[in-house]
Amino acid sequence: MEIEIELKFIFNEDFADNLYQTLNKWHCISSKNQFLHNVYFDTAERNLRQLDMGLRVRTIDEKSVQTIKTAGKVIGGLHQRPEYNEPIEGSRPELARFNSKIWPEDSDIQALENALIPIFSTDFNRQSWLIEIEEDTLVEVAYDVGFIETNQGKVPLCEVELELVKGDEKQLFTLGKQIAQIPDVRLGNVSKAQRGYMLADNATFPIKKLVHSPIDEKLSIKQALLVNLQHGLKQLQYHENCYIENKTRETLQEFLQGIKFLHQNIILFKSELENFNKAPWIEDLHWLARSFSWLDEYFTHARLLEDKGFYLRKSPKSKLLKATIKHQKQLLPNDDAIITILKSSRYCQFVLTFTQWLIQLEKSTFSGDKSNNIKAFSVNQLDKTWGQVSLALKNNDALTAEQFLSFQGLIESSLLTGLSLGNVFEKQKSDAFRALWLDIKQGLDEFSMINIISEIAQDETDSVLRQDYLKWIKRKEESLLSALHQSKQQALRKTLYWQEEQN
Template sequence: MDTEIELKFLVSPDVGSRLPTLLQSYQVLQQDQQHLANTYFDTAELALRQMDAGLRIRSQNGEMEQTIKLAGSQVGGLHQRPEYNVPLTVHTPDLSLFPAQIWPESVDPARIQQVLQPLFSTDFQRRRWLLVIEGTEIELALDEGEVQAGERREPIHELELELVKGDASQLFELAEVLLKEGGLRLGAVSKAKRGYQLAGLSPSPRLRMLEPLALHPQYACEQTMVALLHKGLGHWQHHEEGWLADSSLEWLVQLREGVSLVHQTLLLFGELVSHRVNSGWIDDLLWLQQQLSWLDRAQMLAHLTADKGHYLRRLDCQKTLLSQLMAQQALLPDEAQLRALFYSPRYGRLMLGLTHWLYRQDWRAGLAPAQTAQLAAPVAELARQRLNDSWHILRHSALGKPELNGAQYIQQKGKLRRNLMVGLCFSELYPEVERIAFRMPWLDILRGIEDLDMLSPLLDLSEDLDEQDGAELDEWLARKQRFLLEALEQSRAQALLLQPYWC
């Protein structure tokens, strides 16, 4: 058995022409080019897929080999999976050739063998370099070809960095050098998963809301922190893949939720972890949040222009407003700019830095004994402290004042979002009924603030209308704002009377 440790990148087509020049500064032990044809097998019921295993036969230079990859771990673009390889003489998989102990007790490989069938294939050229960097051997492989399932095809442009032997940190350092050249994006989806999706045997990415993490009060602080970071990163990458396939705004909004969870988790546990390591990627995390700050505006404009401006239907100047709002939409980042962001060196450095930090568990570096003890302590007490701190900040913000105007409510939107994210991080530690009773009014307030802010793009447009239309818009806006403010004030008065569920 071998355990792969590799970084996977999806790359732009021009990367292949740039790689040879870039690699001239490295010691190359071996360089070759291969044509690899792979057929993937499973049962009609996807018995192997259900145990997170992948079975393929690879044909290369007239020789065949069957490989099974078992369930492993994946963080960012780092993949670690145990695999078993066995030579074959015929193009038919034989599960009996694999060690018997690899199969779970509930799995009968003989039964699976009887109903195996080919599902999809990959066919690509692999250009391969075996590098030596300070005694560490790394195989760099550039794959270019296609995934095929029946008549359906998808291109393959991937770069894999696999640790052959030595220090895994060299894998990340090489990856960072490559990322500086641009055109690379850490990939969370394997060729096999793409093949299952292309064959219609695995669902394409679906939009999903950020849900609470299952927790227990006795979970250690470190265990909780790591689980929250993995959840945030997984949510982020899932919706990155979804946007690249669909490019609708909702994917980006959920991607931002994943980024926010990662950031909030670092803030919640930051006092317990080491800061001696290089954490430049944290600056990149703040940069990314700034790069996505236009999403609120995009959501407002999308709502106002939906269904040909249906929201504005009672206004005589609807068509004029719709035209102006659509002109504002045209100024927002477009699909090409966003794709460039996801393939940019700084975005890649952020993903790689976070992945490396999680892989090496760098938060432990040089910890004092007191910090180590805090990390090992049950998370319940820390959760109570953080929820109290967040609640104190909220109560002493403008949201705790006797009365607010519209502008003041909108200014508190970010603070309320952060407060609710803290609650989401620890919510499963507390009884559901009490938790929901406390959170729902504040979620309603956040939705009310967002509805109020939805009117912001219209506030300056009355100056561009004639006197009659401008007066009509101003009156309409004032009526909408008055209604929303009354509802917000009532909800806030009730929410401030609630007793915190964590006390």
Template sequence: METEIELKFFVSPEFSSQLLSKISQAKILQQSSRMLGNIYFDTPDQILRQHDIGLRVRRFDDVFVQTLKTAGRVVAGLHQRPEYNAETNGTDPDLSLHPADAWPESFVVADVQQQLMPLFSTDFERQQWLIAMPDGSQIELAFDQGDVSTNGLTDPICEVELELKSGQTDALFTLARELCTDGGMRLGSLSKAARGYRLASGYQGDAITTLDFMPLRADESVETVFVRTLEHALDHWHRHEQIYAERQDANALIQIKQALGLIRQVFVLFGGMIPRRASALLRQELQWLEGELDWLEEAASIEQLLADKAYMLRKLNAQKVLVKQLHERQEALPDEEAMLALMQSSRYCNLLLDLSRWILSRGWQPFLDDKGRTKLAGSVKPYADATLARSWQELQDVFPAERQLDRVEYCDQQPRLIRNLMSGLCFANLYDEDKRAGFRMPWLDLLRGIEDLRQLEPIRTLLADHQEDDLVQMEKWLERREESLLHAMNQTRHIGIELSPYWP
């Protein structure tokens, strides 16, 4: 058995000239080009896929190699999977060629063997270079161009793969950073096999989902939860990046921004143990990317105001003028092409690479003192209790029950409320589900109220462009809507303040 460790990137066919230019500067040990034909197999009910197992027979130069890949780990484009290879006589798979301990305990290999059928194929040209890195590591760089095909359907392949053949994983990231200096590369979490399964099943696209609670145990260490939460957020980010690349749905960008917010909040939550300087560069770049997505809130507000032929604005005399102004503002916001270019930019790619590298190499550990190491090794439950208690006190301080809050005060506290809810998200599964849900509900409602308030901001920014009569009407319209929202929000806030915490 070998453990395949590789970084995968999606590129355009035009990237080849850029790639060749970069390779010319490297120390090449071997170079080759060949056509590879691959057939992937599974049972009718896809029992292998259910266990995250891939089975293929590859043909090259009249040689047939059967490969079994078992469940592994993917962190923002870095794939780590156990791999078993065996030479065979043809394209018919023979599961007995792989050791018994390669299979899950519940598998009846003989039964699976009888049901195997070809599901899809991948055929591509692979240009390949073995590169010697300065630290002594050797990396195989492959540029693949071809197609995934099944039942008359095809999906183009154009990928760059970096596979560690010997040496340190860190060398993969070093080479990747050099290759993406001029942009044009997007880290890929989907393998060719995953794309084949999608094609074979009539895949119509993943659903956009909100950040979910992460399974936790009270006896897990603080450091384990820190790592798993970062990986959870990174997975959410990368999944929705793929969705956006496929169908340019702005809601996927909103989820990417949510993931960025969670990552930044994780750095805050564990900042008492992990010095800020350990993550300084990452936090700087995360803040940059959040800034690149700041327009999403305005875009969502404009879209809501224009919904149903601007029904919300129907009572305003200036409706037609407002609609025209809102459309003009909408057109001035970043478009799909700009967002796709951002995802293939050098800075974006490097941020993902650096974050993945930092997580995998435990990049915070050199910055720890003995006290920090001891705290990180401790059980997460007491730490979560104390963290949520501090966060709750902050909410009580900024949303006091004894006075009313206005629009500006609510909007100013929106980031703090989001951070508080993110803290609860990190530790949610350590606590009773019903109590937790009941406590969070009014604060989630309050957040939605603030979002509704901010939805009116595009109208407020246009007030100065209108004549006095229309201006007075628009101001009264805004005032009525704000008063209604603030009344409901103040009631919700009082309900939230009076609730008993769900943690000890």
């Protein structure tokens, strides 16, 4: 068995010369150029996929090797996965050649082998270089250009992989940071096998709502921080890839949620890790947040225009109003501007630096004593966060729309705190508590919509039309305020689930 440790970059072959120039700066021990034909196998029911295994037969110069990769992990663009390799004759897998320990107990290996069928193939030309780096480190750089093909069609493949052959893992990142400076390059957290399965199954990347981080009460505070940051980065990268693939703005809404989740965890854990605020990736996270800060405004405009502007149907001059809102929406950054950021060297360097920092944090020794337990920490943080919300809202029985909106950021931060720490408590109670506050958040989103109309009304030169707009706005606000006050009262009476478990 080998543990494959590699950085994977999605590349643009237009910049191949930049790659060659970058690699020429390093000591190259050897290089070669090969054509690789790979066939990936599974059963029709995807039994191997369900076991988180990938099986391929690779043929180079008429010699075949079967490889099976078992469950591993991906952090940022760093892939770590156990793999088993065995030479075979022909192009059909021979599962009995693999170490029997990789299979679940009571597996019928022969029956599994008999049921195997080709799922997809990858054919690509591979240029590879064995690079020697300081501290006795060897890294193999592979530049692959070709196609992934199934009976559903084929898609282009262009990747650069940096695999640690031996030595210090940190040196992998040293070389990676230079490759990240090449234009139009991104860290890849989706493998060739994942892309092949999706093509074979005619699947797309669905939008995934940000959910609770999978921490549990047995973790130390620093271990929980690690899990949370990995959770946020995964949300970010997954929806980055979604957007690159399908260009739908709804994916960016969850991309932004990933940014906000990471930022909330900096606030929550800033005093628990020495020099956390000075981590080398934080400034770039703030840059990313600024770069996509317009998205909240974009989705406010989008909600106003949903269902052919159904929300505005009884507003004065609704057609004119919809045209004005549509124009404002079109002034916000377009797809080209978004792609420029996501394929920028700065964004790639951010993910790479963040990944390296997470790997180093993972290798740290964490205390597991009771005083450093995440559950006690979670109780304290949830008390603090929701205490601020309660203090702000409890003594205000007649809040105006502006006052409600002034608490929008506080409520959103509190909901993100729940997603960061709530998993250590009973999920059913946590979800019931969140539901009421999510209703309030939805109401505040509607206030943001009304604000857009209010701004348009203030700029209206026709005094009669302006007054008509303001009357419509007032009716909307009064109705919404009534509903929000009722939701607020119910939410404030709700038992605090984290305190209930302490009693």
